[in-house]
Amino acid sequence: MMQFLPGSVRLFLFVSFCCLISAEAGAAVTGPCGNCHTMHNSQDGKTAGSAAYGTGNDRLLRTDCVGCHSSATGDTIITTGGGYLPIVFNTNAYPAQPLAGGNFYYTNLGDSVNDQYGHNVLGIANPDLNIPHVPGKGYGGLPKTITECIGCHQVFTNSPFMYARPGNVLICIDCHVFPKHHADDSATVVGAAGGWYRFIDEVSGIEDDDWEQTVGVADHNEYQGEIVKDGGSMSDWGCMCHNDFHALVNPSGVGVASPWLRHPSDIALPSVGEYAGYTVYDPQVPVARPDLSGYGAPSATVTPGTDQVMCLSCHRAHGSDQPDMLRWPYIAMLTDDPSNPAVGTGCFVCHSTKDG
Ligand code: HEC
Ligand code: HEC
Ligand code: HEC
Ligand code: HEC
Ligand code: HEC
Ligand code: HEC
Structure with missing residues (x-):
C-alpha cells in the first residue's frame, strides 16, 4: 500500500534529490539507485519522512508518486542534471506548457469551482465537491462513490480502487495500475513489454518524447482506438470507470449510429459530410487509430472513415484549465457565428459546418 506524505515533506524530499535524476525523455529511468530509492528509510538514524510517516514508501522509494511528479516551479519537465522528470502537478500556477494529460493545479485550490477542472487525487486535492458518485458507471443500477467501489x-489484483484511502479521492495507481519505470519503452508503439502506454494497463500507444510539452501536426502522441469493445483503447480500457459513456460497451445507452443518445467515443469519423474535412491532425483535438501497427511514427494525417473520436479528443486525463477537464473552452463554441475567434477549433474541427 502506497504511503502519502504531506506536501511540505514531499517537496523537501524532492528538492533534496531532484537535481541528480538523470534520464532520457520518454525512456526508462536512469541514474544512481539512491537518487530514487532508500534502502532502510533511515539516514543518520532519522527516518526520511516525518515520524508520523516513517513507514516508508512502496518499493523503497524516497517519496511517492505525487512527491516526484510535482514542482513548485512553472516547469513541466525538470531537466536539471541532464535528466527528465515529467511534472503533472505544478503547485504555484497552471503551467504555460502543460503535458498531454494536463495538470492537477486547479484541483488543489479546493473549492467547488476549481474542482470542476480535474480529477481529485489524494495528496493534491480533497474529495470533489460537485461529483459525489463516479459518473458513467454504477453497479446494480445504482450510482456508487469511490469508497463503495x-x-x-x-x-482484485488488476483494477482501479484496490486500495483503501481516506475519503472519495483517486490515487495515481487507480489509473496507472502497474507503473513500470524500469521497463524499456523505446519501441515505437509501446505495449506490454514497455509497461503499456504511460503505464495505463493494456492500452498501447506511441509516446511523444516530451510528453507533448511541444506539439505539432506530426509531433504528438498516438492513441489506440478499437472497433470491438475490450480492444484495449484509451477510451475503453483507459477510461473504464466511465464505461457507460462508451459507444461499444454500452450501445443501448450511447446509440449505435446517428441519432446518438450520448456523444460517441471509439466511433470512426464518417468519411462524408462535415467530418470528411478533418484530414490534417490537430493535436488539440486528437483522434484514436483503431490499428496502430502500421505506424512508424506519429502521423500528420487524419483519415475519416477509419480514425476515431475518443474521450481524449475533448478531455485531458489529469485536469485542464477548463471546466469538465476539457481541452478548450466549451463556452466559446458558438454555433453559426463566423466572427467567433474559436471558429475552426474544438468541436468545430470535426463539426466543421457548425461554426457558420
Ligand atoms: C529516477 C528514479 C529511479 C532510479 C534512479 C532507480 N529507480 Fe528503481 N524504481 C523507481 C520507481 C519510481 C519505481 C516504482 C514503480 C515502478 O516499478 O515503476 C522503481 C521500482 C524498482 C523496483 C521494483 C520494480 C521492478 O521493476 O522490479 C526495483 C527492484 C528497483 N526499482 C531497483 C532499482 C535499482 C537496483 C536501481 C539502481 C540500479 C534503481 N531502481 C534506480 C525509480 C527509480
Ligand atoms: C523517485 C521518483 C519517482 C517516483 C516516486 C515516481 N515516478 Fe513516475 N517517473 C519518474 C521519472 C524520472 C520518470 C521519467 C522516466 C521516463 O522518461 O520515462 C517518470 C515517468 C512516469 C510516467 C510516464 C511514463 C512514460 O511512459 O513516459 C508515469 C505515467 C509515471 N511516472 C507515473 C508514476 C506513478 C503512478 C508513480 C507512483 C506509483 C510514480 N510515477 C512514482 C520518477 C518517479
Ligand atoms: C484518471 C486517470 C489518471 C489518474 C488519476 C492519474 N493519471 Fe497520469 N495519466 C493518465 C493518462 C490517461 C495519461 C496519458 C495522457 C495522454 O497521453 O494524453 C497520463 C499521463 C501521465 C504522465 C505522463 C505525462 C503526460 O501528461 O502525458 C505522468 C508522469 C503521469 N500521468 C503521472 C501521474 C501521477 C503522478 C498521478 C497521481 C498524482 C496520475 N498520473 C494520476 C491517467 C491518470
Ligand atoms: C458489487 C461489487 C462491485 C462494485 C460495487 C463495483 N465493482 Fe467494478 N467490478 C466488479 C467485478 C466483479 C469486476 C470484474 C473483475 C474481474 O473481471 O476481474 C469489476 C470490474 C471493474 C472494472 C474493470 C477492471 C477489471 O478488473 O476487470 C472497472 C474499471 C470497474 N469495475 C470499475 C468500477 C467502478 C468505477 C465502481 C464504482 C462506481 C465499481 N467498479 C464498483 C465488482 C464491483
Ligand atoms: C474528434 C471529432 C469530434 C469532435 C472534436 C466532436 N465530435 Fe461530435 N461527433 C463526432 C462523431 C464522429 C459523431 C458521430 C457522427 C455520426 O455517426 O454520424 C459525433 C456526433 C455528435 C452529435 C450527435 C449527432 C447525431 O447525429 O446524433 C452531436 C450533437 C455532437 N457530436 C456534438 C459535439 C460537440 C458539442 C462537440 C464539442 C464539445 C463535439 N461534438 C466534438 C466527432 C466529433
Ligand atoms: C465530443 C467531446 C467529448 C467526448 C468525445 C467525450 N466527452 Fe466527456 N464531456 C464533454 C463535455 C463538453 C462535457 C461537459 C458538458 C456536458 O456534459 O454536456 C463532458 C463531461 C464529462 C464528464 C462529467 C459528467 C458529469 O456528470 O458531470 C465525464 C465524467 C466525462 N465527460 C467523461 C467522458 C468519457 C469517459 C469519455 C469517453 C468515453 C468522454 N467523456 C468523451 C465532451 C466530451
Whole structure:
C-alpha cells in the first residue's frame, strides 16, 4: 500500500534529490539507485519522512508518486542534471506548457469551482465537491462513490480502487495500475513489454518524447482506438470507470449510429459530410487509430472513415484549465457565428459546418 506524505515533506524530499535524476525523455529511468530509492528509510538514524510517516514508501522509494511528479516551479519537465522528470502537478500556477494529460493545479485550490477542472487525487486535492458518485458507471443500477467501489474492488489484483484511502479521492495507481519505470519503452508503439502506454494497463500507444510539452501536426502522441469493445483503447480500457459513456460497451445507452443518445467515443469519423474535412491532425483535438501497427511514427494525417473520436479528443486525463477537464473552452463554441475567434477549433474541427 502506497504511503502519502504531506506536501511540505514531499517537496523537501524532492528538492533534496531532484537535481541528480538523470534520464532520457520518454525512456526508462536512469541514474544512481539512491537518487530514487532508500534502502532502510533511515539516514543518520532519522527516518526520511516525518515520524508520523516513517513507514516508508512502496518499493523503497524516497517519496511517492505525487512527491516526484510535482514542482513548485512553472516547469513541466525538470531537466536539471541532464535528466527528465515529467511534472503533472505544478503547485504555484497552471503551467504555460502543460503535458498531454494536463495538470492537477486547479484541483488543489479546493473549492467547488476549481474542482470542476480535474480529477481529485489524494495528496493534491480533497474529495470533489460537485461529483459525489463516479459518473458513467454504477453497479446494480445504482450510482456508487469511490469508497463503495473500493468495497468490492479491494480483493482484485488488476483494477482501479484496490486500495483503501481516506475519503472519495483517486490515487495515481487507480489509473496507472502497474507503473513500470524500469521497463524499456523505446519501441515505437509501446505495449506490454514497455509497461503499456504511460503505464495505463493494456492500452498501447506511441509516446511523444516530451510528453507533448511541444506539439505539432506530426509531433504528438498516438492513441489506440478499437472497433470491438475490450480492444484495449484509451477510451475503453483507459477510461473504464466511465464505461457507460462508451459507444461499444454500452450501445443501448450511447446509440449505435446517428441519432446518438450520448456523444460517441471509439466511433470512426464518417468519411462524408462535415467530418470528411478533418484530414490534417490537430493535436488539440486528437483522434484514436483503431490499428496502430502500421505506424512508424506519429502521423500528420487524419483519415475519416477509419480514425476515431475518443474521450481524449475533448478531455485531458489529469485536469485542464477548463471546466469538465476539457481541452478548450466549451463556452466559446458558438454555433453559426463566423466572427467567433474559436471558429475552426474544438468541436468545430470535426463539426466543421457548425461554426457558420
Ligand atoms: C529516477 C528514479 C529511479 C532510479 C534512479 C532507480 N529507480 Fe528503481 N524504481 C523507481 C520507481 C519510481 C519505481 C516504482 C514503480 C515502478 O516499478 O515503476 C522503481 C521500482 C524498482 C523496483 C521494483 C520494480 C521492478 O521493476 O522490479 C526495483 C527492484 C528497483 N526499482 C531497483 C532499482 C535499482 C537496483 C536501481 C539502481 C540500479 C534503481 N531502481 C534506480 C525509480 C527509480
Ligand atoms: C523517485 C521518483 C519517482 C517516483 C516516486 C515516481 N515516478 Fe513516475 N517517473 C519518474 C521519472 C524520472 C520518470 C521519467 C522516466 C521516463 O522518461 O520515462 C517518470 C515517468 C512516469 C510516467 C510516464 C511514463 C512514460 O511512459 O513516459 C508515469 C505515467 C509515471 N511516472 C507515473 C508514476 C506513478 C503512478 C508513480 C507512483 C506509483 C510514480 N510515477 C512514482 C520518477 C518517479
Ligand atoms: C484518471 C486517470 C489518471 C489518474 C488519476 C492519474 N493519471 Fe497520469 N495519466 C493518465 C493518462 C490517461 C495519461 C496519458 C495522457 C495522454 O497521453 O494524453 C497520463 C499521463 C501521465 C504522465 C505522463 C505525462 C503526460 O501528461 O502525458 C505522468 C508522469 C503521469 N500521468 C503521472 C501521474 C501521477 C503522478 C498521478 C497521481 C498524482 C496520475 N498520473 C494520476 C491517467 C491518470
Ligand atoms: C458489487 C461489487 C462491485 C462494485 C460495487 C463495483 N465493482 Fe467494478 N467490478 C466488479 C467485478 C466483479 C469486476 C470484474 C473483475 C474481474 O473481471 O476481474 C469489476 C470490474 C471493474 C472494472 C474493470 C477492471 C477489471 O478488473 O476487470 C472497472 C474499471 C470497474 N469495475 C470499475 C468500477 C467502478 C468505477 C465502481 C464504482 C462506481 C465499481 N467498479 C464498483 C465488482 C464491483
Ligand atoms: C474528434 C471529432 C469530434 C469532435 C472534436 C466532436 N465530435 Fe461530435 N461527433 C463526432 C462523431 C464522429 C459523431 C458521430 C457522427 C455520426 O455517426 O454520424 C459525433 C456526433 C455528435 C452529435 C450527435 C449527432 C447525431 O447525429 O446524433 C452531436 C450533437 C455532437 N457530436 C456534438 C459535439 C460537440 C458539442 C462537440 C464539442 C464539445 C463535439 N461534438 C466534438 C466527432 C466529433
Ligand atoms: C465530443 C467531446 C467529448 C467526448 C468525445 C467525450 N466527452 Fe466527456 N464531456 C464533454 C463535455 C463538453 C462535457 C461537459 C458538458 C456536458 O456534459 O454536456 C463532458 C463531461 C464529462 C464528464 C462529467 C459528467 C458529469 O456528470 O458531470 C465525464 C465524467 C466525462 N465527460 C467523461 C467522458 C468519457 C469517459 C469519455 C469517453 C468515453 C468522454 N467523456 C468523451 C465532451 C466530451
